Amino acid sequence: MKKTVHVVGAIIENEENEVFCALRSPEMSLANYWEFPGGKIEAGETPQQALEREINEEFSCKIEVGQKVEDTTYEYEKVIVRLETYMAKIIHGVPTISEHADAKWVQRQNLSQLDFAPADIPAVEKLANQK
Numbered sequence: 001m002k003k004t005v006h007v008v009g010a011i012i013e014n015e016e017n018e019v020f021c022a023l024r025s026p027e028m029s030l031a032n033y034w035e036f037p038g039g040k041i042e043a044g045e046t047p048q049q050a051l052e053r054e055i056n057e058e059f060s061c062k063i064e065v066g067q068k069v070e071d072t073t074y075e076y077e078k079v080i081v082r083l084e085t086y087m088a089k090i091i092h093g094v095p096t097i098s099e100h101a102d103a104k105w106v107q108r109q110n111l112s113q114l115d116f117a118p119a120d121i122p123a124v125e126k127l128a129n130q131k
C-alpha cells in the first residue's frame with residue numbers, strides 16, 4: 001500500500017499581491033516542479049507550527065500563518081500526498097533559498113504559468129480566482 005504523507009505549504013503573499021514560489025531542485029523528490037514552500041508535519045505539531053519550522057529551516061525567515069486555503073489529497077506514482085495550504089506573511093527576514101533550485105515572487109494571476117506540483121493545482125486555481 002502507498003504511504004500517505006501529510007504536508008503543509010505556505011502561500012506567502014507580499015504587499016503587491018505576489019506569492020512566493022519555490023522550485024524543487026533535481027535532488028529532491030518531485031524534482032523541477034514549483035511548490036508552495038513547506039514540508040511534512042512532524043509528530044505533535046500543528047500545521048501552523050510545521051509551516052513556521054519548515055520556512056525557517058528552508059528559507060531562513062519567520063512567517064505568521066493565516067487562513068487555510070485548500071486541503072487536497074493527490075495520489076502520485078509512489079506516494080499519496082495530503083497537502084494543506086495556508087496563507088502566510090513574512091514577519092522577519094528575507095526568504096533565501098538553501099535547498100531549492102530557484103524562488104520568485106509571482107502575481108496570483110500568473111501562478112498557473114508555472115509548472116506546479118499536481119497536488120498544488122486546486123490552490124493555484126483558487127488563488128487566481130479570488131482577486
Ligand SMILES: Nc1nc2c([nH]c(=O)n2[C@H]2C[C@H](O)[C@@H](COP(=O)(O)OP(=O)(O)OP(=O)(O)O)O2)c(=O)[nH]1
Nearest residue numbers: 007009029030035036037038039040081117119120
Ligand atoms: N513542500 C511542499 N511539498 C509538496 C507540495 N506539493 C506536493 O505535492 N508536495 C510533495 C513533495 C514531497 O513529496 C512531499 C513533502 O514535501 P517536502 O519534500 O518539502 O518535505 P520536507 O520539507 O519535510 O522534506 P524531507 O524531510 O522529506 O526532506 O510533498 C508543495 O506545494 N509544497
Ligand SMILES: [Mg+2]
Nearest residue numbers: 038039054058
Ligand atoms: Mg520542504
